[in-house]
Amino acid sequence: MRKVPAQIASKLHLALPLIAEQGLEQTKIDEIADTAGIPKATLYYYFSGKEEILAFLFEDMLTAIADEASIAMGTEGTAVERLEAVVATQIRLLTQNRALGSALIGDLGRISRSPALVDSLQSAFYTPVENLLIEGAGDGSLRAIANPLLGSMTIFGSVIMSILVTVIAPADDLDVPNDLAGELLDVVMRGLLP
Amino acid sequence: MRKVPAQIASKLHLALPLIAEQGLEQTKIDEIADTAGIPKATLYYYFSGKEEILAFLFEDMLTAIADEASIAMGTEGTAVERLEAVVATQIRLLTQNRALGSALIGDLGRISRSPALVDSLQSAFYTPVENLLIEGAGDGSLRAIANPLLGSMTIFGSVIMSILVTVIAPADDLDVPNDLAGELLDVVMRGLLP
């Protein structure tokens, strides 16, 4: 895969609603080309096919999330505060690009089939959260759970589920992403028991 | 779609590892036919295409989960105890049929595109959990969270994520599904704060 110019990358996003709505399988490459305003021949100059186009866009978003999460992790504050910042960042970037976000969440299978994407997913979601959980257990701001990975999975799971739900059935009583991060963390932090 | 005989349905499961591994897109209908030992013409007699085959299998699993969850909900015990039973059931059925479970989780996008499957998903996962959360808030065994839906999403999210992770990177230190339900609920119930 050649280095993709920013111009092309940005145009590709125009085709995302299409892909998110009907799935990659049902989306013809000519549709993508037309919607994005990129000639088919040019697409094939940069990518080897549909799969790679979507993978590129996923990688793009995951890298952006990983970068911003890394910044959020480096700020001042307790582990809990930074955890909140990281999760808020993840939610913000996922919802900001709703079509890409929902395509990504709806296609976890595709991600799990590509080692490169699995890496990016981990850098964007698991690793930062898991590190903060461990750190928080160290400084006492979080309890030491038996399996920090399980904690990060719980957080990741609630993040993507809440977003998926807003895609399936746009909830009127939930202001995504402004309220979501806060409410969600409240549940995850304090638990469900009284 | 005609009524699918049990014989056919059960044979179809043979093709699932294939689909889970390489995705439906890359799986040829002849491969499915060969692997399952069902003539292609017969497949098209019952289903209108690949999509519908997978949708049928998803529906199958989701209905089974909804049924057993409903049974678990009806047993004796506090809301919390029954919640544990429901979640354990969900995890058990998802992991019991690992290929189908991971195909389902990896393809949430496909599910969200089909109203019928969305319904089944809700009956299998959201509704029972959400009801128990509300019930628990009523009898005092759970705290009254602002948004019960968020609680059920958190639980559903952690369930599917933990399973997805074991698919991506089979963890040696986690005995799925025996330990999973317990550990996971511990995290979700007590929260991450000390």
Place this chain on the structure above:
DNA sequence: CTAAGTCTGTACTCGCAGTACAAACATCGT
């Protein structure tokens, strides 16, 4: 001002999803 790389239009191949259809086979009511 040429060489190497980028971009795009046009025309093509071909694999595979889905169709058509007829013949074999089963089931059942009368």
Place this chain on the structure above:
DNA sequence: ACGATGTTTGTACTGCGAGTACAGACTTAG
């Protein structure tokens, strides 16, 4: 026994659309 109705399957086919081939235009830099 027998027609009627539905099931099952083999074989042969059609057509869409992914991906390829390639030539010519256009850009950039050495």
